[in-house]
Amino acid sequence: MEKKYALITGCSSGFGALMAIELAKNSFHVLATMRSTNKADLLMELANREGVQSHLSIHELDVTSSHSIENLKGLLQQLPSVDVLINNAGYAGAGFAEEVPLDEYRAQFETNVFGTIAVTQAVLPFMRAQRKGTIINMSSISGRAGFPGLSPYAASKFAIEGWSESLRLEMKPFGVHVAMLEPGSFKTSIWSTGKKITEKSLRKDSPYYVYMTKIQDYLDKSEPNYEDPIIVAKKAVSIALKKKPTLRYPVGKGVKTRISLKNLLSWKSWENIILKKLYKNYFINK
Template sequence: APAAIEAAVAEALNSFGRIDVLVNNAGYAAGGFVEEVPMEEWRRQMETNFFGLVAVTKAVLPQMRERRSGLIINIGSVSGLAAFPGYAPYAASKFAVEGFSESLRHEMSPFGVRVVIIEPGAYRTAIWSKGLSQISAADGSPYRARLDAVLRYSRKTADTAPDPQEVAELIGRIAQMRSPRLRYVVGRGSRLLTGGKSLLPWRWFERIVARALR
C-alpha cells in the first residue's frame, strides 16, 4: 500500500539519514495459460511485481537525486528476457521491469544514481512452490496436457536449482562497484537461454522450448 511504503521509507530516513541502496525483490509467480487466467490474477501479478516496485522506487528517488548518489537494484528474471508458455503473467511483469529499469537508468544517470537489473534463472526459493501450488487447468481444458508438462518441467527445475546465496553475493559485489553495468544475468543455463534467444532464428528457439516441455 502507498501509505505503508511512504511510512517505511520515512522511518529509514529518520533512523539513518539516507538510503544508499534499494533492492526491489518482492514478487511471486502467477501462471496458467492466457485464456484461463482470470483478469484479477493478471492485475494482482502486476500490482505486486511491477507497480509495487515502481512505488518503492519513486519513494526513495528524491533523496538519492538530491544527494546525487544511490544504487537501485531491481530483481528481474530471465523470464523478463525469454518468456515460456504457462507463465505469461509472470513474464509480462518481468518484461515490464526491464523497460522501467532501462528508462530509469537513463533518467537518473545525470544525477549520479545507478540503476541495475539482476536477471536470475531458477533458484531454490519459495517463489516457484507458491506459484506452482496455485496453477491448475480445469477438467476438459484444451491446455491441460501442455500445462501439466510445463508444471513438471518447473518442478524438476526447482528441485535441482542452486542456492540463492549466489544472488545475494552478487548484490553485495554490485553495491561495491563504482560503475556497474545495467544487466547481470545469473543462474545455471541462464546465459545459454538468453544467448540462444538472441542468436537463433525464432522458429529454432521455439522448437527447442517445445521439445523441453514435452
C-alpha cells in the same frame, strides 16, 4: 568509515532474507522489509547465526499499499543516507493466458511492477538529492525469454526490464545507478509456495490441462538442479559495492547461454527448442 544504509523489500524468505544477511555482513545497516513482521523468524534466525542482528532493523512494508508506502517515506526521512535499494518483493503468477483472469494479471503487476515503482519513487528524492545511490531491481530470465504457462510472471518481468532501462537513463546524470539481477532457477519459495497457478489450468476439463501437466513435470524434474540462492545474494552485494554497476546481471547455470541463444536464433528455431523440451514432438511441424 561512513555507515551505509540499504533498503530491501520481500525479506521474509528466499533471496530477500539472504541479501539482507549478506549486506549486513558487509557493514551495511539493512532495513529489511516484509509485508508482515510476523514472518521475520527465518531472517532473525539467520541474523543470529551470523552475528549481524545489530546491523538489521525489520519493518513492515506492503509494496501494494499506498498507506504503507507513505510510512516508508517517513522512515527514510530519519536516515542519514539511502545508499542501496533492492526491489525484491514479488511472486510468480502462472496459468494459460486464455484462462488467467484479468484480476490475476492485475495482482501480478501490482506487486512485481507497480510495487517496485512505488518503492523506488519513495527512495528517488533522497538518492537524487545526495547524488549517489544504487537501485537493484529483481528481474529474471523470464524477463528476457517468455515461457508457456508463465505469462503473468514473464509479462511483469519484461515490464521491469523496460522500466529499468528508462530509469537508468533518467538517473545516471544524478549519480544514481540502476541495475537488474536476472536469475535463472534457484531453490526459493517462488517456485513452490510463491507460485500461484490459476485454478482453471489445473482442472482436467481444461483444454490446456495436458500441456500444463507437461510443464509442471518439466519444472519438477528440473528442481533438483536448481542452484543455491546464496549465489544471487552474493551477486547483489557485489553490485551494491560497485562504483559503476552495469545494467544487467544474468545469474545462474546456463542463463547467459539461454539469453544468447534466444538473441542469435530465429524465432522458429527458438520456439521449436522450447516446445520440444516441454511437449516432445506434439507441436512440432503442426
